[in-house]
Amino acid sequence: MSEGKGRRSVFAVLVAVVLIAVYFFVFAEPLRPELSAAPLWTISLSASTAATPPDGADPTAVSFSTASRFGYFYTDGSPGFVGEASGPVPVSDSSYVRAEAVPGGVNYSLRSPAGSAIADLDASAPFYSSGRLFSAEADGSGVAAYDGGGNRLWSYAFPCQLSAFSAGDDLAVGGTVDGWLEGVDSAGRRAFAFAPGGSRLQVALGLGVSRSGKWIAAVTGVDRQRLVVLGRGGADYRVASHRYLGSDYREPVRVVVLDDDRHVLYRRPDGVGVWSVDGEVDELLPVKADDFDVSLDEERGLALLVARRGKKAEVVAFRLPATLLGRVPLPDGSEYVRLIGSSVYFGAGDTISRFDFMEE
Amino acid sequence: MSIRAVRIAAAGSVALAAAIASSFAFDWPADSGRYRFGFGSPRDGFMRGVEFGSSDGTVRAADDGELAFAASCPSLPGGYPLIGGSMIVVAHASDITTVYAGLDPGSISSYLRNVRKGDILGRAEPVAGPGRGAAFYAYDAKERRYINPLILMPSLPDDKPPVIRSAVLVSDGKETALAASKAVRQGSYLLLVDAFDPSPTGEPAAPYEVRVMLDGSERERVVYDAAWAEGGRPNLFSGARLGEHDFLASDGRMRFGPYALARGRAVISVAVSDFAGNKREQTYSIIVQ
Numbered sequence: 001m002s003e004g005k006g007r008r009s010v011f012a013v014l015v016a017v018v019l020i021a022v023y024f025f026v027f028a029e030p031l032r033p034e035l036s037a038a039p040l041w042t043i044s045l046s047a048s049t050a051a052t053p054p055d056g057a058d059p060t061a062v063s064f065s066t067a068s069r070f071g072y073f074y075t076d077g078s079p080g081f082v083g084e085a086s087g088p089v090p091v092s093d094s095s096y097v098r099a100e101a102v103p104g105g106v107n108y109s110l111r112s113p114a115g116s117a118i119a120d121l122d123a124s125a126p127f128y129s130s131g132r133l134f135s136a137e138a139d140g141s142g143v144a145a146y147d148g149g150g151n152r153l154w155s156y157a158f159p160c161q162l163s164a165f166s167a168g169d170d171l172a173v174g175g176t177v178d179g180w181l182e183g184v185d186s187a188g189r190r191a192f193a194f195a196p197g198g199s200r201l202q203v204a205l206g207l208g209v210s211r212s213g214k215w216i217a218a219v220t221g222v223d224r225q226r227l228v229v230l231g232r233g234g235a236d237y238r239v240a241s242h243r244y245l246g247s248d249y250r251e252p253v254r255v256v257v258l259d260d261d262r263h264v265l266y267r268r269p270d271g272v273g274v275w276s277v278d279g280e281v282d283e284l285l286p287v288k289a290d291d292f293d294v295s296l297d298e299e300r301g302l303a304l305l306v307a308r309r310g311k312k313a314e315v316v317a318f319r320l321p322a323t324l325l326g327r328v329p330l331p332d333g334s335e336y337v338r339l340i341g342s343s344v345y346f347g348a349g350d351t352i353s354r355f356d357f358m359e360e
Numbered sequence: 361m362s363i364r365a366v367r368i369a370a371a372g373s374v375a376l377a378a379a380i381a382s383s384f385a386f387d388w389p390a391d392s393g394r395y396r397f398g399f400g401s402p403r404d405g406f407m408r409g410v411e412f413g414s415s416d417g418t419v420r421a422a423d424d425g426e427l428a429f430a431a432s433c434p435s436l437p438g439g440y441p442l443i444g445g446s447m448i449v450v451a452h453a454s455d456i457t458t459v460y461a462g463l464d465p466g467s468i469s470s471y472l473r474n475v476r477k478g479d480i481l482g483r484a485e486p487v488a489g490p491g492r493g494a495a496f497y498a499y500d501a502k503e504r505r506y507i508n509p510l511i512l513m514p515s516l517p518d519d520k521p522p523v524i525r526s527a528v529l530v531s532d533g534k535e536t537a538l539a540a541s542k543a544v545r546q547g548s549y550l551l552l553v554d555a556f557d558p559s560p561t562g563e564p565a566a567p568y569e570v571r572v573m574l575d576g577s578e579r580e581r582v583v584y585d586a587a588w589a590e591g592g593r594p595n596l597f598s599g600a601r602l603g604e605h606d607f608l609a610s611d612g613r614m615r616f617g618p619y620a621l622a623r624g625r626a627v628i629s630v631a632v633s634d635f636a637g638n639k640r641e642q643t644y645s646i647i648v649q
Contacts, residue, residue, distance in 0.1 A: 129439040157589035165440035178501045203428045
C-alpha cells in the first residue's frame, strides 16, 4: 500500500515537472529588452541664428518657443531659423505668428519657418492648438480659425468665457466657465453642445479631443468632479463613459486623448489617471504632475510622458495602460520639452538637446 | 419693483431681479466703480463686461460666493490664451457668475474657496491708452447671458451726457454725413452712429440706450442690457435681439437700418442716454431727391 502511494507521489512530481517544462517552453514570454535613454545631440540656439533653411514645409522641422527665443531646429540636430522673443511666441511646425506693436494695438503676421511673410493676420490673440491656427476673441469667449495661408475660415462665439479648450484635426471644443462643452466642426458650425452636469458647481476644468475628433474627454464640475468621455455616434456625440473623481481642482486640468483613440490621461492629485474611452481601464500612473504632455510610439508600444511640477520636469516612459518603465529627470528650468514618438527634445537657456528611448 | 429691478428683468433675469430688487447685491470690484470702459464699449468687439484702470491696485469679490475656477498662466491647456494672463470665476447663490480677468498673474487668490464680498481676489496693474486693464463680467448662468454690470452695481454719480460724434447714411459703400449734407438721393440707407458716453475716467465708453427716430416715429431702440451667443453667433440687447456683427461696425460705430428714404423731407433723430439718465439728442433734417 505504501509502495503504491510512493509511486503516485513520484508520478505527481513528474507530471508537475513536465507541466512546468511545457509552460517554460510553450507559454514563456521573452524578457523585454532593456530600455535606455540615449543622448543624441545638443545644439546652441544663439549659434543658429544665421542659419536659414529654404522656404517650404520640411517634415523634419520642429518648432520651439522659450521665454527669450523661438524658431526651428531639425531632428538631425541642425539648427533652423531662430528669432529673439520677449515672451511666448505662437509657433507651430509649419508657421509662426509675429507680433508688431503699433499705435493703438498690435499687428500680427503669419510667417514661414524661414521667417518670410505669408500674410497679415486679422486676429486678436493668435495661438496654435494641435498644429491648427486659431485666435481667441471676444473677451475670451470666442475663437476664430485660420488656414495655412492666414485666411480666416470661421469664428465662433461661446456663451461665456472658456476655461478649457482642445482641438483635433477637424474639431475644436471649448469648455465654458458655466460647465458646457461645445464643439465646432471644420466649417465653423456647432457640432454639439453638452452640459455634463452632475456636480454642485458647473465648470469645465479641462478637456482633450482625439486627433480623429472621435472622442472628447473632459474633467468638469466642483463637488463632485467628473471625468466624462463623449464619443461620436453618427452626427452627434454621446456619453461613452464617465466616473466621479476624488479631486477638488478649481484650476486648469490637463486631459489628453491619445492617438490610439482608446486611452485618456488626466491629472489626478495622486498621479496621472489612465482611463479608456469605454471605461474598462481605470489605472493610475504614479507620477505626480501639475501639467503633462504625452506621446505614443504605437509601433513599439511605448508611451512617453513629460511631467511638470513647478520648475521641475521629468520624462516618464511607460506601457499602456500604466506600466512604468523608467524616468529621466530633466534639468531644472527646462522651458521647452517636446515629445515626438520615442524622442525627447528639451531646452533651457540657449540650447536644445535630444535623447531617444531605445530598447537594447 | 424698482427701475433697477425692471432693467434686470428686461435683461432676462427675473429671479435675480426679485432677489436684489430691494438692495444692491454686488459691490464694485475695483476703483470704486471708476471704470474705463463699460458694457458694450468696442474693445476688439463688443465688450461684455467693464474694464478698470485699477488705480488703487486691488480687485475684490463683488459678492459672497464660491470660487469655481482660477487660472494664472498665459494660456489654458490646449493653447487658448487667457486674456491678461489670469481669470477668476466666482459662482454666486443668485445664479450669477462673476468673472475677473486680467489680474496680475502672480497675485490671484486661488487658495480661496468660500469667497466673502470684499475679499481681495488679486491685484491689477494701472493701465492707460489702448492697453487692456482688469475686467469684470456678470454672467447669468441660468439664462446663459452676460448682464450689463451697471444694472447690478451701486449707482455712480454721473452728470455728463453722452456725446454724438457723427451720424452718417451709407448706401453702396458711400457715406453721407448728416451734419454736413442737406440732400441725399432716394433709396435704402444704413445709419451709422458714432456715439459714446464718457466713462468715470473720461474714456469713450458705451451708452446705455440708443433710439433712432425717422419722421417722428421710433424705428429702432437698443438697450445695452445683455449679450449672449446662440449656435456660435453673438447677439446683443434683450429687446432688439441684434447680431453683434450686424450692429457693431469694425470701427466701433453702431449700425441701424436699413431705412427706405422716399422723396421729400426726412427728419432723422438720434437720442443717446446713459445709465444715469443723462440724454443727448441730435436731429437732422434732409431733403431726399
